[in-house]
Amino acid sequence: MNCLVPLWLTLKVAAVATTGAFVSGVGLAFLLARFKFPSREWVDAVLTLPLVLPPTVLGYYLVVLVGRKGWIGQWLYEAFGISFMFTWQGAALAASLVSLPLVYKASRAAFEGVDGNLEKAARSLGSSEIEVFFCVSFPLAWRGILAGTMVAFARAMGEFGATLMVAGNLPGKTQTLSLAVYDAVQAGNDHLATVLVLITSFVCVAVLVASSKMFKTNYLKETA
Amino acid sequence: MKDKILPVLLLLSLAALTLSSTGDALAARELIVSAASSLTNAFGEIGKQFEEAHPGTKVTLNFGASGALLQQIDKGAPVDVFASADQKTMDQAREKSLILPDTRRNFVKNKLVLIMPGDARLPVKTLKDLTLKEVARISLGNPESAPVGRYAKEVLTNEGLWEVLEPKLIRGDSVRQVLDYVSRREVDAGFVFATDAAVAADRVKVVFTAETHEPILYPIAVVGTTQQKEAAQLFMDFVSSDRGQDILSRYGFERP
Numbered sequence: 453m454n455c456l457v458p459l460w461l462t463l464k465v466a467a468v469a470t471t472g473a474f475v476s477g478v479g480l481a482f483l484l485a486r487f488k489f490p491s492r493e494w495v496d497a498v499l500t501l502p503l504v505l506p507p508t509v510l511g512y513y514l515v516v517l518v519g520r521k522g523w524i525g526q527w528l529y530e531a532f533g534i535s536f537m538f539t540w541q542g543a544a545l546a547a548s549l550v551s552l553p554l555v556y557k558a559s560r561a562a563f564e565g566v567d568g569n570l571e572k573a574a575r576s577l578g579s580s581e582i583e584v585f586f587c588v589s590f591p592l593a594w595r596g597i598l599a600g601t602m603v604a605f606a607r608a609m610g611e612f613g614a615t616l617m618v619a620g621n622l623p624g625k626t627q628t629l630s631l632a633v634y635d636a637v638q639a640g641n642d643h644l645a646t647v648l649v650l651i652t653s654f655v656c657v658a659v660l661v662a663s664s665k666m667f668k669t670n671y672l673k674e675t676a
Numbered sequence: 677m678k679d680k681i682l683p684v685l686l687l688l689s690l691a692a693l694t695l696s697s698t699g700d701a702l703a704a705r706e707l708i709v710s711a712a713s714s715l716t717n718a719f720g721e722i723g724k725q726f727e728e729a730h731p732g733t734k735v736t737l738n739f740g741a742s743g744a745l746l747q748q749i750d751k752g753a754p755v756d757v758f759a760s761a762d763q764k765t766m767d768q769a770r771e772k773s774l775i776l777p778d779t780r781r782n783f784v785k786n787k788l789v790l791i792m793p794g795d796a797r798l799p800v801k802t803l804k805d806l807t808l809k810e811v812a813r814i815s816l817g818n819p820e821s822a823p824v825g826r827y828a829k830e831v832l833t834n835e836g837l838w839e840v841l842e843p844k845l846i847r848g849d850s851v852r853q854v855l856d857y858v859s860r861r862e863v864d865a866g867f868v869f870a871t872d873a874a875v876a877a878d879r880v881k882v883v884f885t886a887e888t889h890e891p892i893l894y895p896i897a898v899v900g901t902t903q904q905k906e907a908a909q910l911f912m913d914f915v916s917s918d919r920g921q922d923i924l925s926r927y928g929f930e931r932p
Contacts, residue, residue, distance in 0.1 A: 515860070515862075519860060519862055520860075520861060520862050521860065521861050521862075537862050538813065538846050538862070620846055620847070620848075621818070621847060621849070622846060622847060623847075635818070635820070637747065638741065638743065638744045638747060638818070638820070638821045638849070639743060639747075639818075639820035639821045640743070640746070640747045640750065640821075641820075
């Protein structure tokens with residue numbers, strides 16, 4: 453088997469998943485950090501849930517929701533012919549859900565760390581809410597958000613349980629690195645497993661090094 | 677101070693609980709049986725009846741794809757008895773000297789069937805019909821580790837359909853995952869053993885029985901590293917006894 457196929461697929465799934473988690477995580481974090489409403493902490497708990505729930509539980513929720521006969525899945529399939537089951541999009545959906553709390557938590561903390569007076573000042577100078585977000589809040593919270601997003605990417609790359617339940621384990625289609633390792637070990641193919649494990653470890657180290665490098669240059673620029 | 681006492685007490689009681697439960701496990705003799713997924717229901721009952729017939733012995737059942745179970749034993753899992761759904765996996769166990777060859781015997785026979793969700797309306801009657809455009813997804817066990825998948829692959833290859841159907845195939849970890857996919861209607865059809873189809877008769881229907889090249893015979897054997905050869909042998913005898921065979925036949929297994 454070509455080891456580059458699962459590697460490429462893993463990067464694709466993780467990239468799409470992180471994008472999804474980034475957009476929804478940052479948006480929700482901003483709403484919860486800036487607007488006070490009664491059930492705020494309950495919403496916070498639900499958004500953090502994927503971090504603590506076993507991936508199999510999440511997988512089951514997803515199967516019930518977006519499965520071909522699921523509540524949303526049946527409608528999607530009949531109306532648009534879209535199905536998340538056994539597709540790489542399904543794997544991305546599962547990974548996105550699992551890594552959402554990592555982006556959300558980091559972003560909320562980052563937004564709450566932004567000095568509210570700066571936002572008020574921008575508003576007093578006539579900026580709209582959208583301008584305040586993109587020109588003041590987001591740039592100031594950027595470092596914390598980026599840190600969360602990096603961890604989210606790493607988590608999405610390693611997703612196994614929920615992915616297996618939603619996307620199955622189809623070589624070349626939904627078999628990411630973590631699934632390919634599992635498959636190789638089950639079949640007693642220790643040689644292939646070793647190769648895949650080494651590739652995965654190398655990619656993870658590379659992601660970590662890249663992210664720490666990114667932080668360093670940012671830090672130097674800011675202090676210089 | 678009061679705040680700190682409660683967690684400490686909780687921890688202590690947890691530790692006490694752990695210690696006492698390991699004590700129990702030592703008192704009763706534990707027999708670990710690794711068996712093919714398709715035996716889940718039948719062996720569950722056999723295990724219970726065996727415990728009744730032999731007080732003091734606790735049967736722990738470990739189900740999975742035969743190939744995966746073989747890998748566990750190969751990596752040193754403390755298993756006493758191994759029952760696989762095919763001869764090939766057991767042959768591999770023998771080649772790696774993982775079983776006691778003298779104890780090996782075939783204990784049941786099974787059939788490979790094609791199933792579809794109970795309410796499916798697709799006009800599938802034969803293997804060839806699986807190439808119809810309406811049949812979008814077909815599930816089978818992973819041929820690398822699940823015997824049910826290898827049997828299905830053999831059948832499809834013999835008919836020259838393997839390559840045509842490959843893009844539609846969804847591989848399951850074990851026969852029970854294939855059964856689950858079909859009963860949830862996530863796939864249009866699937867290859868399982870006749871006995872698995874019978875377990876979910878209210879949700880799936882058997883379309884036809886596939887003719888395999890060789891009869892599907894399940895072998896059972898005592899694992900070489902067992903510390904309780906006698907109890908393991910007793911369990912094997914129980915499976916082959918009239919009582920054991922009665923349970924197996926109730927779940928649709930035939931005598932070999």
